[in-house]
Amino acid sequence: xxxxxxxxxxxxxxxxxxxxxxxxxxxxxxxxxxxxxxxxxxxxxxxxxxxxxxxxxxxxxxxxxxxxxxxxxxxxxxxxxxxxxxxxxxxxxxxxxxxxxxxxxxxxxxxxxxxxxxxxxxxxxxxxxxxxxxxx
Amino acid sequence: xxxxxxxxxxxxxxxxxxxxxxxxxxxxxxxxxxxxxxxxxxxxxxxxxxxxxxxxxxxxxxxxxxxxxxxxxxxxxxxxxxxxxxxxxxxxxxxxxxxxxxxxxxxxxxxxxxxxxxxxxxxxxxxxxxxxxxxxxxxxxxxxxxxxxxxxxxxxxxxxxxxxxxxxxxxxxxxxxxxxxxxxxxxxxxxxxxxxxxxxxxxxxxxxxxxxxxxxxxxxxxxxxxxxxxxxxxxxxxxxxxxxxxxxxxxxxxxxxxxxxxxxxxxxxxxxxxxxxxxxxxxxxxxxxxxxxxxxxxxxxxxxxxxxxxxxxxxxxxxxxxxxxxxxxxxxxxxxxxxxxxxxxxxxxxxxxxxxxxxxxxxxxxxxxxxxxxxxxxxxxxxxxxxxxxxxxxxxxxxxxxxxxxxxxxxxxxxxxxxxxxxxxxxxxxxxxxxxxxxxxxxxxxxxxxxxxxxxxxxxxxxxxxxxxxxxxxxxxxxxxxxxxxxxxxxxxxxxxxxxxxxxxxxxxxxxxxxxxxxxxxxxxxxxxxxxxxxxxxxxxxxxxxxxxxxxxxxxxxxxxxxxxxxxxxxxxxxxxxxxxxxxxxxxxxxxxxxxxxxxxxxxxxxxxxxxxxxxxxxxxxxxxxxxxxxxxxxxxxxxxxxxxxxxxxxxxxxxxxxxxxxxxxxxxxxxxxxxxxxxxxxxxxxxxxxxxxxxxxxxxxxxxxxxxxxxxxxxxxxxxxxxxxxxxxxxxxxxxxxxxxxxxxxxxxxxxxxxxxxxxxxxxxxxxxxxxxxxxxxxxxxxxxxxxxxxxxxxxxxxxxxxxxxxxxxxxxxxxxxxxxxxxxxxxx
Numbered sequence: 001x002x003x004x005x006x007x008x009x010x011x012x013x014x015x016x017x018x019x020x021x022x023x024x025x026x027x028x029x030x031x032x033x034x035x036x037x038x039x040x041x042x043x044x045x046x047x048x049x050x051x052x053x054x055x056x057x058x059x060x061x062x063x064x065x066x067x068x069x070x071x072x073x074x075x076x077x078x079x080x081x082x083x084x085x086x087x088x089x090x091x092x093x094x095x096x097x098x099x100x101x102x103x104x105x106x107x108x109x110x111x112x113x114x115x116x117x118x119x120x121x122x123x124x125x126x127x128x129x130x131x132x133x134x135x136x
Numbered sequence: 137x138x139x140x141x142x143x144x145x146x147x148x149x150x151x152x153x154x155x156x157x158x159x160x161x162x163x164x165x166x167x168x169x170x171x172x173x174x175x176x177x178x179x180x181x182x183x184x185x186x187x188x189x190x191x192x193x194x195x196x197x198x199x200x201x202x203x204x205x206x207x208x209x210x211x212x213x214x215x216x217x218x219x220x221x222x223x224x225x226x227x228x229x230x231x232x233x234x235x236x237x238x239x240x241x242x243x244x245x246x247x248x249x250x251x252x253x254x255x256x257x258x259x260x261x262x263x264x265x266x267x268x269x270x271x272x273x274x275x276x277x278x279x280x281x282x283x284x285x286x287x288x289x290x291x292x293x294x295x296x297x298x299x300x301x302x303x304x305x306x307x308x309x310x311x312x313x314x315x316x317x318x319x320x321x322x323x324x325x326x327x328x329x330x331x332x333x334x335x336x337x338x339x340x341x342x343x344x345x346x347x348x349x350x351x352x353x354x355x356x357x358x359x360x361x362x363x364x365x366x367x368x369x370x371x372x373x374x375x376x377x378x379x380x381x382x383x384x385x386x387x388x389x390x391x392x393x394x395x396x397x398x399x400x401x402x403x404x405x406x407x408x409x410x411x412x413x414x415x416x417x418x419x420x421x422x423x424x425x426x427x428x429x430x431x432x433x434x435x436x437x438x439x440x441x442x443x444x445x446x447x448x449x450x451x452x453x454x455x456x457x458x459x460x461x462x463x464x465x466x467x468x469x470x471x472x473x474x475x476x477x478x479x480x481x482x483x484x485x486x487x488x489x490x491x492x493x494x495x496x497x498x499x500x501x502x503x504x505x506x507x508x509x510x511x512x513x514x515x516x517x518x519x520x521x522x523x524x525x526x527x528x529x530x531x532x533x534x535x536x537x538x539x540x541x542x543x544x545x546x547x548x549x550x551x552x553x554x555x556x557x558x559x560x561x562x563x564x565x566x567x568x569x570x571x572x573x574x575x576x577x578x579x580x581x582x583x584x585x586x587x588x589x590x591x592x593x594x595x596x597x598x599x600x601x602x603x604x605x606x607x608x609x610x611x612x613x614x615x616x617x618x619x620x621x622x623x624x625x626x627x628x629x630x631x632x633x634x635x636x637x638x639x640x641x642x643x644x645x646x647x648x649x650x651x652x653x654x655x656x657x658x659x660x661x662x663x664x665x666x667x668x669x670x671x672x673x674x675x676x677x678x679x680x681x682x683x684x685x686x687x688x689x690x691x692x693x694x695x696x697x698x699x700x701x702x703x704x705x706x707x708x709x710x711x712x713x714x715x716x717x718x719x720x721x722x723x724x725x726x727x728x729x730x731x732x733x734x735x736x737x738x739x740x741x742x743x744x745x746x747x748x749x750x751x752x753x754x755x756x757x758x759x760x761x762x763x764x765x766x767x768x769x770x771x772x773x774x775x776x777x778x779x780x781x782x783x784x785x786x787x788x789x790x791x792x793x794x795x796x797x798x799x800x801x802x803x804x805x806x807x808x809x810x811x812x813x814x815x816x817x818x819x820x821x822x823x824x825x826x827x828x829x830x831x832x833x834x835x836x837x838x839x840x841x842x843x844x845x846x847x848x849x850x851x852x853x854x855x856x857x858x859x860x861x862x863x864x865x866x867x868x869x870x871x872x873x874x875x876x877x878x879x880x881x882x883x884x885x886x887x888x889x890x891x892x893x894x895x896x897x898x899x900x901x902x903x904x905x906x907x908x909x910x911x912x913x914x915x916x917x918x919x920x921x922x923x924x925x926x927x928x929x930x931x932x933x934x935x936x937x938x939x940x941x942x943x944x945x946x947x948x949x950x951x952x953x954x955x956x957x958x959x960x961x962x963x964x965x966x
Contacts (some may be wrong), residue, residue, distance in 0.1 A: 012497075028525060031523055031527075031531075031534075031541060032533075032534040035531045036535070037535035037539065038537045062933065064779075064925075065779055069690045088689070089691070089779075090692060090927060091780075093318075093387070094749075096757055097759055108684050109684070113687075114687070121161075132867055
């Protein structure tokens with residue numbers, strides 16, 4: 001009885017282990033392909049789709065153009081390169097609030113065409129809070 | 137003073153939880169009733185201390201004591217009372233306190249209802265988690281290190297090096313920064329408490345699993361643990377629903393789910409908890425799957441703590457739209473997750489050899505096998521999502537600075553898994569209530585399968601489904617709905633109390649149908665011109681100024697006031713203007729859009745809003761935020777928001793002008809003069825900026841409006857047209873000359889055209905050239921009609937997503953009642 005059981009068990013365990021390994025490796029392989037790395041604007045020039053982290057460069061013009069139906073602004077990446085970013089959607093909510101922006105898209109001719117934009121908004125956090133003085 | 141009390145009571149609660157933890161351990165080891173009683177009192181004392189501390193925090197918030205960082209950071213003077221109260225758990229520190237408070241109440245329930253031998257060990261585990269959670273907020277400064285971030289710390293504690301604090305340590309800000317407008321929603325008020333109810337109750341199966349390993353009683357723990365697990369799952373599901381509904385109604389990303397790490401943080405424990413429920417049910421029915429139910433009970437809580445760690449430690453900083461502020465709790469959170477994991481998984485592995493194994497393998501066609509399959513699939517789905525959410529950690533294996541995975545990663549993996557799940561639910565339910573062979577099963581399923589096929593074919597035809605993959609998905613989902621529906625009909629005849637399981641599975645099937653309809657078949661609403669433009673983009677015929685092909689489609693359209701536009705060949709949409717109002721948000725614009733379906737059904741209005749976000753707007757920059765309008769319907773929702781408007785554009789220009797003139801001199805009063813005179817002959821048309829004036833004829837003035845002693849009184853019939861829009865007005869300004877005290881006066885009252893902020897005066901007649909002179913005030917060369925930019929989408933069957941969720945909740949509720957009653961019955965028998 002016992003012997004019979006172990007005989008039956010063995011192939012099952014092997015199948016189980018093999019399928020777990022197969023599943024995990026497929027998952028990790030696919031996971032590895034679906035993530036990417038953050039780059040700066042200069043490196044983005046040579047890639048198809050890139051993720052760039054940066055901040056809004058407030059010194060340059062920004063705004064939505066009703067002719068091209070694009071929102072454009074300048075973004076400074078973490079290495080200080082400032083580039084024009086165009087986004088073919090309206091200005092996202094929280095854009096001004098964002099302490100950090102992530103743009104996902106393609107760099108073409110020194111202009112970054114963003115397909116997606118993420119706003120990092122620690123909605124409360126002010127690094128340099130502006131206080132109004134209290135009445136004494 | 138109040139803050140000191142709060143701080144002291146928080147410290148007392150922390151100490152009490154530590155003592156209670158030790159004593160519960162002693163009580164468990166020595167099996168001492170007395171020690172256990174002492175520990176119970178300590179537990180209660182801890183809860184009371186925490187309640188006092190929470191009360192102190194609420195008091196500080198209610199009385200606007202802005203010298204405290206938490207109060208300053210999350211509230212403001214103008215906040216409504218209900219939001220002031222919910223600000224208590226609006227920040228990270230407060231939300232930890234809420235979590236502990238709810239766990240305290242759960243602990244009281246456990247104290248009352250848990251039997252020997254589990255009581256002391258279960259409460260030991262509960263206090264252990266309380267100890268860790270309290271350590272996050274206790275705020276002890278030990279000199280060399282800091283334990284926790286106290287909600288009672290002052291601004292001076294938080295920012296000791298800020299210049300204004302250096303200058304004046306007793307500085308008190310006049311007002312707080314306030315609550316983010318997006319969070320001012322009733323949904324967001326109840327969402328956090330419900331999620332923490334779920335988190336707290338999910339501690340219970342974990343505690344029971346540890347107690348079971350401790351006491352080596354591997355079977356009996358299921359009965360008391362199961363209702364708690366079900367209830368935890370119901371809470372998590374409700375919280376996920378509320379979060380999704382809020383996101384859909386409030387945010388402008390246009391959906392209820394985005395695979396955001398914070399969303400995943402509540403989904404994964406739910407999935408693993410559900411896996412645990414399946415395993416526990418097998419164990420209860422068939423005395424097998426002990427290993428699985430223990431494992432999942434442990435893992436569900438570990439996943440909660442792990443996701444807490446991910447979202448609160450700052451690890452996800454770059455990845456989530458809304459990760460929490462990093463409070464420097466990284467070390468403590470890491471310790472918490474390590475202790476929980478080692479205690480749970482380590483203890484499990486230590487006892488693994490002793491755990492009961494089934495005497496024989498279950499057959500493929502058995503309820504045990506099928507339920508276990510469901511359990512494994514839920515676990516696998518949870519596992520995939522954990523991998524995706526952990527990308528900042530695991531991704532380092534692949535690249536140095538990993539981004540989150542593409543959304544496709546989640547979609548691609550979850551779709552095949554849920555398809556198998558959907559099919560397994562039906563086979564599982566059939567086998568659950570009756571033994572079947574392949575033949576009998578096939579026989580029993582003829583009608584459900586027939587109905588499923590009909591429903592699937594109809595869905596494919598109506599929805600114009602082209603993808604084979606989606607067809608299979610839809611088939612599986614319908615199968616889950618109809619197959620489980622058949623099971624329910626049979627159960628209702630026997631015992632209606634048993635339908636909980638089948639009902640949740642119907643809800644799951646409905647949810648799948650709703651998800652695919654509302655996500656894959658969402659269509660933007662567009663006018664014909666934009667649609668044609670997008671078509672050209674698709675064929676690659678549009679190039680930008682640098683000659684690159686444009687690849688991004690335009691998914692919005694412009695509406696000019698009072699000019700109907702046909703969208704999607706379905707609705708005539710007219711922008712009828714906007715109303716400014718100060719409630720509930722100052723400066724908000726309520727836009728009025730009329731939708732007239734061209735099939736002749738009843739017209740309706742949509743009222744999206746735009747408002748300045750006060751928390752983040754400054755004097756020289758307004759942060760405009762949108763509040764979409766969702767028109768819900770049985771068949772489809774229309775989701776719409778205003779992405780831009782003339783009002784907002786003008787306000788921004790105005791602001792910019794003010795900012796730039798502030799530095800320049802303020803002497804220029806050059807812009808008051810937009811008065812223009814126009815000389816015009818009868819029958820002539822003269823253009824002025826975007827407007828044209830046509831002098832059509834003279835008409836006599838009626839007596840009553842003419843002043844006394846008038847020598848001349850005549851009106852000019854004019855047509856004023858705004859050429860870009862084609863809108864026109866006919867006006868009849870008056871010209872009169874009258875004498876008073878032997879002097880002649882001209883009387884020419886202005887006629888206002890309000891829509892254009894313009895007024896027209898008839899100021900002179902030139903008899904020699906047969907022309908008249910008009911004076912026009914407010915003629916803006918760059919004048920444009922009011923307009924709005926609209927982003928709108930039609931989302932079919934979002935209602936089915938909610939319906940599926942409600943059915944799931946209802947099914948869970950029925951199961952909770954059934955298992956709770958069973959547990960009570962066994963307690964009473966003893």
